Amino acid sequence: MDTTDTTPIIPEPAKRKRFASFRKSLTDFFASLYNINAFIIRFFKEAFLPPYEFKEIIRQCYETGVRSFTLISLTGFIVGLIFTKQSRPSLAEFGATSWLPSLVSIAIMRALAPLVTALIAAGKVGSSIGAELGSMRVTEQIDAMEVSGTNPFKFLVCTRVLATTLTIPILATYTGLISILGGFLNVYVNEGTSYRTYIGQVFDPLSFIDFTAALIKSIVFGFTIGIVGCYQGYNSSSGTEGVGKAANGAVVTAMFLIFIEEITIVQITSWFR
Amino acid sequence: MEKQKAPIDHNNAVIRVHGLKKAFGDYEVLRGVNLELFQGENLVVLGRSGTGKSVLIKVISGLLKADAGTVEVLGQDIDQLTTKQLQALRIRIGFSFQNSALYDSMTVRKNLEFPLVRNRRGIGRKEIDTAVERVLEAVSLSQTINQMPSELSGGQRKRIGIARTLILNPEIMLYDEPTAGLDPITCIEINELINEVQERYKTSSIIITHDLTCAKQTGDRIAMLLDGKFQREGSFEHVFDTDNARIKPFFDYNFIK
Numbered sequence: 001m002d003t004t005d006t007t008p009i010i011p012e013p014a015k016r017k018r019f020a021s022f023r024k025s026l027t028d029f030f031a032s033l034y035n036i037n038a039f040i041i042r043f044f045k046e047a048f049l050p051p052y053e054f055k056e057i058i059r060q061c062y063e064t065g066v067r068s069f070t071l072i073s074l075t076g077f078i079v080g081l082i083f084t085k086q087s088r089p090s091l092a093e094f095g096a097t098s099w100l101p102s103l104v105s106i107a108i109m110r111a112l113a114p115l116v117t118a119l120i121a122a123g124k125v126g127s128s129i130g131a132e133l134g135s136m137r138v139t140e141q142i143d144a145m146e147v148s149g150t151n152p153f154k155f156l157v158c159t160r161v162l163a164t165t166l167t168i169p170i171l172a173t174y175t176g177l178i179s180i181l182g183g184f185l186n187v188y189v190n191e192g193t194s195y196r197t198y199i200g201q202v203f204d205p206l207s208f209i210d211f212t213a214a215l216i217k218s219i220v221f222g223f224t225i226g227i228v229g230c231y232q233g234y235n236s237s238s239g240t241e242g243v244g245k246a247a248n249g250a251v252v253t254a255m256f257l258i259f260i261e262e263i264t265i266v267q268i269t270s271w272f273r
Numbered sequence: 274m275e276k277q278k279a280p281i282d283h284n285n286a287v288i289r290v291h292g293l294k295k296a297f298g299d300y301e302v303l304r305g306v307n308l309e310l311f312q313g314e315n316l317v318v319l320g321r322s323g324t325g326k327s328v329l330i331k332v333i334s335g336l337l338k339a340d341a342g343t344v345e346v347l348g349q350d351i352d353q354l355t356t357k358q359l360q361a362l363r364i365r366i367g368f369s370f371q372n373s374a375l376y377d378s379m380t381v382r383k384n385l386e387f388p389l390v391r392n393r394r395g396i397g398r399k400e401i402d403t404a405v406e407r408v409l410e411a412v413s414l415s416q417t418i419n420q421m422p423s424e425l426s427g428g429q430r431k432r433i434g435i436a437r438t439l440i441l442n443p444e445i446m447l448y449d450e451p452t453a454g455l456d457p458i459t460c461i462e463i464n465e466l467i468n469e470v471q472e473r474y475k476t477s478s479i480i481i482t483h484d485l486t487c488a489k490q491t492g493d494r495i496a497m498l499l500d501g502k503f504q505r506e507g508s509f510e511h512v513f514d515t516d517n518a519r520i521k522p523f524f525d526y527n528f529i530k
Contacts, residue, residue, distance in 0.1 A: 051394070135377070144374035147334050148388035148441070149364040151356075155391075 060163030080182025130250030133233025168222030304501030367438030
């Protein structure tokens, strides 16, 4: 007698269901990828054509700056202070504490300042843009704008994306300077190094490519925060749950993309050094 | 209160909808809607929740795209218009949203100024102030000018929403559930306001509602939307003078008998 069990381990309908679910996830992924690209293309199509929304851009720049200023000041200072404090023992072992200012400046200007600024702004500004636009979508304020003859994409999206793209580099520069100040506090307390000597040592190892890379990085991060926040909010689904999802999605997606961009830009700039 | 009749020009249709179809996924909401709105007329579209009443006016205003059929507004086929042309047409249409859709971050004054400033570039401060005062006076809410939307009652929000559309002197008004969520007295005030707007601004309107008091007080013609199509239309009395098992309960369960 043949005792071989021919019953499949996974029954046919379950297999089919699993495949259908996988196919749907894949389709959804590519659909959202297409939608994000269409959103970005629309931004470039509309942002640089008249009429220009200068007043709104300036207002949004102010909002972006003010929203993150306190947190960035505090975080920047602490990052500089802690980084210097934590690096000291390792350098002290080799009697190389005089290299601390150089180490601080390279770490901060090349990587930490743009990254810390972008992550804070993604949390503060990105979530706020996502929630604001999401709430406007849910309460039909975006529709109201559209039926009153205003292009809501230009007024709400283009202005916010331009504002974050312009403001984040300024904030990143500010974070860098504040962090260096934090580092100075530690160096001054431990070695009594004068401010003039410290500043000289800080800027000495930095090259043009460091500043350029930091600037490009900040611009890319700013654009990412703005476009992701706007995309999530502008396309949020109805209901209060949609607003929450938009705010959360804005932060998580922006942070994820920022890390990928950081790695990519670091790799590219290393080829030019 | 009976509505005072304004002259209706039956030879001039400001909106013509033919064979309009709209589906969301597998669910077909509108299944071949035909409609004409005449100059100076108030057309009330009645129907149960989820029958596609709001979808209909959103398609008419170009907020949603029809799957099939034609929509002509003020002689222009909205499907054939460029974005700029559609924007220009929308200025001639006022849309009062169910939840008023006031801009939360702006005061009443800024809410009212917004469409004006956006559409009449270079307009002077004095002209803006005059227009704002005029529409606020039309909705009897001059005292709220510096308040935020969150400080207004539901009825006041509706009125300000209507005022915001009036500031551009629209030729057509689309009201989405104008009395939803309001107490009976405020409902009657809103109904009176709709009639006043028609008389004062010579507008033609589509009023989406399931409130029969609103339908009776404001409508020159009633159209009953059932199963994605208009099943019955005419005067209020004509529409409900029927034994149709799906239309009759609509009347019986309302306050007016």
